[in-house]
Amino acid sequence: MAQEQTFHFETLLIHGGLEPGPSGATTVPIVQSSSFAHETAEDLEDIFRGRKAGQIYTRLNNPTTESLERRLALLEGGVAAIATASGMAAISTAVLTILRSGDEILSSSSLFGGTYSLFRDTLANYGITSRFVDPTDLAAFEQAINENTRLIFVETIGNPKMDVPDIAALSGIARRAGIPLMVDATVTSPYLARGRDLGADIVIHSTSKFINGTGSVIGGAVIDNGTFDWGSPLFPHFEPFAKKYRQFAFSARLRKLMHKDFGACPAPMNSFLLTEGIETLGLRMERHCSNALELAGFLRNHPRVGWVNYPGLADSPFHAIAGRQFGNRYGGVLTFGVASQEESFRLINALKLARNLANIGDAKTLVIHPASTICVDYSPEQRTLLGVSDEMIRVSVGLEHHEDIIRDFSQALDSL
Amino acid sequence: MQLTVNGRPAGIEDKDSLSVTALLDELKVKDALYVTVELNGEIIDRPVFDNTVVKDGDSLEFLYFMGGGR
Numbered sequence A: 001m002a003q004e005q006t007f008h009f010e011t012l013l014i015h016g017g018l019e020p021g022p023s024g025a026t027t028v029p030i031v032q033s034s035s036f037a038h039e040t041a042e043d044l045e046d047i048f049r050g051r052k053a054g055q056i057y058t059r060l061n062n063p064t065t066e067s068l069e070r071r072l073a074l075l076e077g078g079v080a081a082i083a084t085a086s087g088m089a090a091i092s093t094a095v096l097t098i099l100r101s102g103d104e105i106l107s108s109s110s111l112f113g114g115t116y117s118l119f120r121d122t123l124a125n126y127g128i129t130s131r132f133v134d135p136t137d138l139a140a141f142e143q144a145i146n147e148n149t150r151l152i153f154v155e156t157i158g159n160p161k162m163d164v165p166d167i168a169a170l171s172g173i174a175r176r177a178g179i180p181l182m183v184d185a186t187v188t189s190p191y192l193a194r195g196r197d198l199g200a201d202i203v204i205h206s207t208s209k210f211i212n213g214t215g216s217v218i219g220g221a222v223i224d225n226g227t228f229d230w231g232s233p234l235f236p237h238f239e240p241f242a243k244k245y246r247q248f249a250f251s252a253r254l255r256k257l258m259h260k261d262f263g264a265c266p267a268p269m270n271s272f273l274l275t276e277g278i279e280t281l282g283l284r285m286e287r288h289c290s291n292a293l294e295l296a297g298f299l300r301n302h303p304r305v306g307w308v309n310y311p312g313l314a315d316s317p318f319h320a321i322a323g324r325q326f327g328n329r330y331g332g333v334l335t336f337g338v339a340s341q342e343e344s345f346r347l348i349n350a351l352k353l354a355r356n357l358a359n360i361g362d363a364k365t366l367v368i369h370p371a372s373t374i375c376v377d378y379s380p381e382q383r384t385l386l387g388v389s390d391e392m393i394r395v396s397v398g399l400e401h402h403e404d405i406i407r408d409f410s411q412a413l414d415s416l
Numbered sequence B: 001m002q003l004t005v006n007g008r009p010a011g012i013e014d015k016d017s018l019s020v021t022a023l024l025d026e027l028k029v030k031d032a033l034y035v036t037v038e039l040n041g042e043i044i045d046r047p048v049f050d051n052t053v054v055k056d057g058d059s060l061e062f063l064y065f066m067g068g069g070r
């Protein structure tokens, strides 16, 4: 393990946390077992009491899933990672580990629709209030903190608004308020930036996206960077965990309460597929980014396209901050507008290569009309807040040859 | 030296003292990356594992947050 910490990111993607398999197997074994037997009653007691490491029951832990978790923790530079059944399970489990009734989330208004729904409606039913503020307006963010705020939540690149907050500055705001910063890094993946380096205390991934990379798995992960002091009097419910587990306080509370009790564990098969998919994350992200830049450039110059939102474009208001935070790479997702919703439907229907579906991060190029799908239940005002307009199309740019992607959009636009 | 580990006697041959890091290695403690160590009732912070010395007669508890109980 000590040696692993000196490996480069690309090497960790392949070897991080990987232990020698049975019979010399080089892939992570799929341990498809609900439960795990132990020799003696004393052994099982020790494991239950946490005196010994060991497997109990796949809802709590599983060797295949632990292999994925070790790799994610190493890649993010965190003290621990917890894999979950989906990205939404990661967010809800992590958020409920921190918050109690009466507490408030100060959230970016630029959010994935599912997260917005969780914060605005579902958590509100349990006495947790969310306040939504433009994450690029630092003064407004700072002002919105009150005596009940217990968490700041942002996305590295807002999906689908494509805005890019200054995460280090938001981290400073969280530090000054004595509260943790949770960052959903799904759109950037661990490859474009490690949340820890930007000042995030907790990092979220929907592993369904770029980490899987092939559109075959639903999964999520919570990475605990061990950077927040949970002994703070603002979090009295963490006291026993902070005392006993120190830097693992958050992971311990999450595992021993929310993850165990809500039960949103991943299936071993999905964890296996994620350990396979993640190996090529670096190579894939480079291609996603370069293809997205090519497509953004093409769309911007097309007369039927009203606007293109991609931080990789030099005149994007987020070009400088994204370049700084993400090592001059800008991700594989972009949005653009045509004349109307009706025209965007005709465009989607005319595409031959790009698939019309609700996902990002696949090897295949994907499109969706967010206003009529992911955000269909929201009012026009709420859609505006989330950065979703009627004429907008979101593209998750795949790994095909960029000329074929551009040709597809070109023929579809020309058919309008 | 003789230690008490998780409430049970544990002997370490040919050594009078060891750092916590070396002891985790010596005892082949599984998933040492995730263990919290309590030495004589006091939790030892991970950054000082290398220079915290364990001596004959000491009592240690290992704590994992991955287990089932609280």
Ligand SMILES: Cc1ncc(COP(=O)(O)O)c(C=O)c1O
Residues within 6 Å of the ligand: A086, A087, A088, A089, A112, A114, A115, A155, A159, A184, A186, A187, A206, A207, A208, A218, A219, A220, A359, A360
């Ligand atoms: C930024 C972001 N966060 C979270 C999620 C939710 O992840 P999942 O679909 O794996 O539950 C998504 C999924 O679309 C997403 O794009």
